[in-house]
Amino acid sequence: MSETILITAPLLMKGLWLTIKISMWTVALGSFLGFVIGLIRASRMKILKAALGVYIHCLRGTPFLVQLYLIYFVLPATGVEWLKFEAFPAAVIALSLYTSTYVSEIVRAGIEAVPKGQVEAARALGMSKWQTLGHVILPQALKLMIPPMTGVYVLIIKGTSVVSVIGITELLRAGEQAALRYPSELMTLYGLVALLYFVYCYPVLRLGRWAETKFGRIENSL
Amino acid sequence: MDNNKNKTVKNFIIKVEEVSKTFHTKGRKPVVALKQVTLQVEEGEVLVIIGPSGSGKSTLLRTLNGLETVDAGHIWIDNVDITRKETNLNQIRQKVGMVFQQFNLFEHKTALANLTLPQTAVLKTSSGKAEATAMALLNKVGLEGMERSYPSQLSGGQQQRVAIARSLVMKPQIMLFDEVTSALDPEAVRGILELMESLAHQGMTMVVVTHEMGFARRAGDRIIFMDGGEILEEGTPQIFFDNPQHPRAQFFLSQVL
Numbered sequence: 001m002s003e004t005i006l007i008t009a010p011l012l013m014k015g016l017w018l019t020i021k022i023s024m025w026t027v028a029l030g031s032f033l034g035f036v037i038g039l040i041r042a043s044r045m046k047i048l049k050a051a052l053g054v055y056i057h058c059l060r061g062t063p064f065l066v067q068l069y070l071i072y073f074v075l076p077a078t079g080v081e082w083l084k085f086e087a088f089p090a091a092v093i094a095l096s097l098y099t100s101t102y103v104s105e106i107v108r109a110g111i112e113a114v115p116k117g118q119v120e121a122a123r124a125l126g127m128s129k130w131q132t133l134g135h136v137i138l139p140q141a142l143k144l145m146i147p148p149m150t151g152v153y154v155l156i157i158k159g160t161s162v163v164s165v166i167g168i169t170e171l172l173r174a175g176e177q178a179a180l181r182y183p184s185e186l187m188t189l190y191g192l193v194a195l196l197y198f199v200y201c202y203p204v205l206r207l208g209r210w211a212e213t214k215f216g217r218i219e220n221s222l
Numbered sequence: 223m224d225n226n227k228n229k230t231v232k233n234f235i236i237k238v239e240e241v242s243k244t245f246h247t248k249g250r251k252p253v254v255a256l257k258q259v260t261l262q263v264e265e266g267e268v269l270v271i272i273g274p275s276g277s278g279k280s281t282l283l284r285t286l287n288g289l290e291t292v293d294a295g296h297i298w299i300d301n302v303d304i305t306r307k308e309t310n311l312n313q314i315r316q317k318v319g320m321v322f323q324q325f326n327l328f329e330h331k332t333a334l335a336n337l338t339l340p341q342t343a344v345l346k347t348s349s350g351k352a353e354a355t356a357m358a359l360l361n362k363v364g365l366e367g368m369e370r371s372y373p374s375q376l377s378g379g380q381q382q383r384v385a386i387a388r389s390l391v392m393k394p395q396i397m398l399f400d401e402v403t404s405a406l407d408p409e410a411v412r413g414i415l416e417l418m419e420s421l422a423h424q425g426m427t428m429v430v431v432t433h434e435m436g437f438a439r440r441a442g443d444r445i446i447f448m449d450g451g452e453i454l455e456e457g458t459p460q461i462f463f464d465n466p467q468h469p470r471a472q473f474f475l476s477q478v479l
């Protein structure tokens with residue numbers, strides 16, 4: 001058994017590394033996009049707000065797999081050069097768009113949870129909208145966002161397993177390949193894969209717990 | 223000719239002319255909060271606004287620094303019409319301090335940082351200078367040694383002192399107070415009222431919404447009684463309290479005195 005582990009370790013480690021890369025890119029891009037969308041959703045820009053509401057609805061109301069197929073198979077078929085994605089960017093884009101819908105709602109909820117009086121006090125002192133956002137709203141809202149945000153990051157890490165369908169050998173796929181080679185060690189190998197996911201997710205979960213006890217929680221809109 | 227006339231015209235630092243405001247809330251009847259309100263405040267004057275709850279006192283006060291927009295009419299602060307779109311409200315607000323019932327201190331900042339932030343952000347004061355000003359003002363309002371405390375670590379009275387100091391840090395020409403003692407226990411109320419009276423003695427122009435009739439009588443130069451979004455009566459404290467004319471003012475005073 002330990003022999004199998006040793007032999008398949010490089011394959012699994014490569015898979016883990018790919019999972020880490022995809023999830024890190026997704027965390028970065030999805031958070032950035034979600035942050036911007038969340039800011040607009042919490043603002044008074046009516047038309048843009050409504051449009052982004054539709055965006056969120058569409059992405060949440062359809063299966064992630066369909067979105068992934070759309071980006072990887074359908075967009076290149078349009079013939080537009082820059083829409084011909086490799087598997088890796090296609091996976092990151094699909095996951096990031098999906099993630100942004102969750103992040104944006106967390107950002108919005110966080111901002112809206114900051115009492116109105118805080119904004120009024122800042123504006124009454126002559127602070128501009130942006131100064132108020134940067135010095136008063138965000139520092140207070142960010143604390144509230146950390147706990148639900150860690151939940152989303154764990155979802156992303158686990159969600160990366162889905163992108164194996166477009167031929168990316170991330171951790172789960174690597175596990176499958178290893179299991180094909182050593183069918184008798186199926187349990188061990190999948191156990192190992194689960195353990196690796198857990199090792200990756202656990203610190204993030206702990207961070208969320210810690211942040212929740214330290215900063216409190218907002219109504220999670222997931 | 224005109225020069226002659228100007229000499230007799232008083233220097234009004236606040237002028238409100240026929241200001242109206244209606245709130246529209248989805249699914250509810252529109253609320254007329256201000257009906258053609260007209261008033262002036264002289265430099266150094268303490269104007270006290272009283273009236274029952276919902277009469278439009280807060281709305282009126284909040285229009286004076288543009289926290290609330292108006293539907294009609296004009297407001298001049300130091301001869302600048304703040305109801306014009308072109309007016310830079312952030313500049314006007316530096317001249318008009320406001321203190322709220324719920325203190326509204328920045329919860330994530332210490333008492334000291336509550337006072338330095340507006341200076342460094344708005345006035346672009348260096349942080350060293352801002353801190354010196356802040357410390358001096360905190361001492362002045364009786365908060366020596368409290369500068370490192372967060373709002374949640376301070377009592378209501380102490381928080382309101384910080385809030386007053388935070389407004390003063392901008393060196394405003396006008397101070398607006400909206401029921402600033404309503405959330406405090408009686409002991410703290412006394413301290414805050416004393417602080418406000420000392421500000422008044424130093425010549426600060428103040429517009430004060432309050433239910434503290436003793437304060438209104440002692441510190442007010444003029445009283446305005448509002449109900450239903452209108453100014454129903456106006457006069458010196460003595461005339462108003464001893465001989466109110468309007469039936470609703472009479473009724474209100476019979477309830478609170």
Ligand SMILES: Nc1ncnc2c1ncn2[C@@H]1O[C@H](COP(=O)(O)OP(=O)(O)O)[C@@H](O)[C@H]1O
Nearest residue numbers: 245247253255274275276277278279280281282
């Ligand atoms: N933001 C708002 N939206 C809707 N209605 C409001 C708003 N602010 C005040 N009002 C209404 O306007 C009226 C006057 O309110 P306000 O000025 O707060 O009265 P006061 O300070 O004298 O108690 C009330 O009927 C109140 O419900």
Ligand SMILES: [Mg+2]
Nearest residue numbers: 279280281401
């Ligand atoms: Mg009020």
